Amino acid sequence: MTDPVVVTGLGIVSPTGLGTAPYWSATRRGVSGIGPITRFAADGYPARLAGEINGFVAGEHLPGRLLPQTDRMTQLALVAGDWALADAGITPADLPAFDMGVCTASAQGGFEFGQNELRNLWSQGSRYVSAYQSFAWFYAVNSGQLSIRNGMKGPSGVVVSDQAGGLDAVANARRQIRKGTAVMVTGAVDASLCPWGWVAQLASRRLSTSDDPDRAYLPFDERANGHVPGEGGAILVMERASRAVARGAHVYGQVAGYGATFDPAPGSGGQPGLARAIRLALAEADLPPENVDVVFADAAGIPELDQAEADAITEVFGPYGVPVTAPKTMTGRLYSGAAPLDLAAALLAMDEGLIPQTVNVTPAERYRLDLVTDHPRAAQLCSALVLARGYGGFNSAVLLRSGYPQRVAAAR
Missing domain, CATH: 3.40.47.10 (Thiolase/Chalcone synthase)
Structure with missing residues (x-):
């Protein structure tokens, strides 16, 4: 193991x-x-x-x-x-x-x-x-x-x-x-x-x-x-x-999977790479899509980029197939600091069993996302997927899992 x-x-x-x-x-x-x-x-x-x-x-x-x-x-x-x-x-x-x-x-x-x-x-x-x-x-x-x-x-x-x-x-x-x-x-x-x-x-x-x-x-x-x-x-x-x-440390969670891709040049006819990055992260974590409990979205706030992200999420999980949240609507986009903050939020969410809300947003039906808005949502969270995209075509995905070290300790 x-x-x-x-x-x-x-x-x-x-x-x-x-x-x-x-x-x-x-x-x-x-x-x-x-x-x-x-x-x-x-x-x-x-x-x-x-x-x-x-x-x-x-x-x-x-x-x-x-x-x-x-x-x-x-x-x-x-x-x-x-x-x-x-x-x-x-x-x-x-x-x-x-x-x-x-x-x-x-x-x-x-x-x-x-x-x-x-x-x-x-x-x-x-x-x-x-x-x-x-x-x-x-x-x-x-x-x-x-x-x-x-x-x-x-x-x-x-x-x-x-x-x-x-x-x-x-x-x-x-x-x-x-x-x-x-x-x-x-x-x-x-x-x-x-x-x-x-x-x-x-x-x-x-x-x-x-x-x-x-x-x-x-x-x-x-x-x-x-x-x-x-x-x-x-x-x-x-x-x-x-x-x-x-050493008896508190474990927030495991970094179980990672995937990174790059989008094709604009006008080339190639497909965006975010869905593939998601699949790579899930494959490394050996976790099927139906076992992902929440997605922390990149959430660009640009209609065409939001559509591309929503398409990637629905391609992998199906329409309304997984709860999605974007707590960065409370902080703004922190550039390189945004995704680590989302990782921290996801780890804390798994600790508490609570999906934070996406504030101020009324989700458009065309995105077909189960976006958590208005109030946090109680949920048993054993896994969380964090997505991030960089200007120019970077796509990254990290899959977090919880509970592993506690199972090891119990087995001993």
């Missing part, structure tokens, strides 16, 4: 709560974190809403020496990493350095740090540009800073595939554990709510221009007109089930 890879620690930083308990409480109650942008003057931009994290003061969690060398994105990731390790009951100093690794995802890097240093360059000159600009903006900086802070010298890497990257990073972390690394820190945090980052996001032409927080991000709704960006994400701690059970 193979030794599954399981999640034993969660660290969450989101617009609806800092920490796992506040986030899950807000999610269960359908509390939205979307509102007018306050981090910069957004009046002159066509999109003016975001899912902002409020109340985060980096200096309350991190040493002062780290603050001038890190972007807000990295500060959030470091704190989430601390919380995830504490949740897992792991003290990095107690483990051999090469037994611990890090793999995160990033969609944009440290845009706010880079913007500030470019402003210094053009307004004051090159002598006023921080030496930390050489790495603070970089896509891999969260992996690097997490590994340095925790003395982790095992496998380290970063995945850049937009929203799909969070799932790809988790899959890569699982691969490293299967190769022998004892503990992997993984997931993603993104935070680009600054003018430079905002312009880059507007370039996709997928942002909602509504000024009503309750009507701006409506996936699978006839009123859908784009998505609302947000900041945050989740960091996860993963290890082998046998190791987790032996």
Whole structure:
């Protein structure tokens, strides 16, 4: 029997709560974190809403020496990493350095740090540009800073595939554990709510221009007109089930299956790849579609993309064949941080037996989805499928299962 890879620690930083308990409480109650942008003057931009994290003061969690060398994105990731390790009951100093690794995802890097240093360059000159600009903006900086802070010298890497990257990073972390690394820190945090980052996001032409927080991000709704960006994400701690059970750790669930595909070029006549990614994840988990208890949707909020996702789900599970939810309607799309946050939500949902709702959405009949709206739905959840798609054609799917380590413990 193979030794599954399981999640034993969660660290969450989101617009609806800092920490796992506040986030899950807000999610269960359908509390939205979307509102007018306050981090910069957004009046002159066509999109003016975001899912902002409020109340985060980096200096309350991190040493002062780290603050001038890190972007807000990295500060959030470091704190989430601390919380995830504490949740897992792991003290990095107690483990051999090469037994611990890090793999995160990033969609944009440290845009706010880079913007500030470019402003210094053009307004004051090159002598006023921080030496930390050489790495603070970089896509891999969260992996690097997490590994340095925790003395982790095992496998380290970063995945850049937009929203799909969070799932790809988790899959890569699982691969490293299967190769022998004892503990992997993984997931993603993104935070680009600054003018430079905002312009880059507007370039996709997928942002909602509504000024009503309750009507701006409506996936699978006839009123859908784009998505609302947000900041945050989740960091996860993963290890082998046998190791987790032996040390008495709480196991949230097993990463049982993964699939990734790439869509064909527009106009080529090829079929989208999401359905195949789903089937790959189910096949690896050895789980038939009828045994999947809930799907956490990518939920683009663009009609044609929503239709493509709905078609993939109905192709695999049948019309109205599985409950579907999109709790990111409460946070906005967090880019690489979105899918790890959905993984965390799915694990918490399985723990409680409760499917969180998709807020504000009235599902259109043409999608033929059993979308959970208005109120959370009580359900026995033994498995959950999380979907993510990245700009340009990335598709990823992760299948989570619960209960395995408890069965092992009972058998012993």
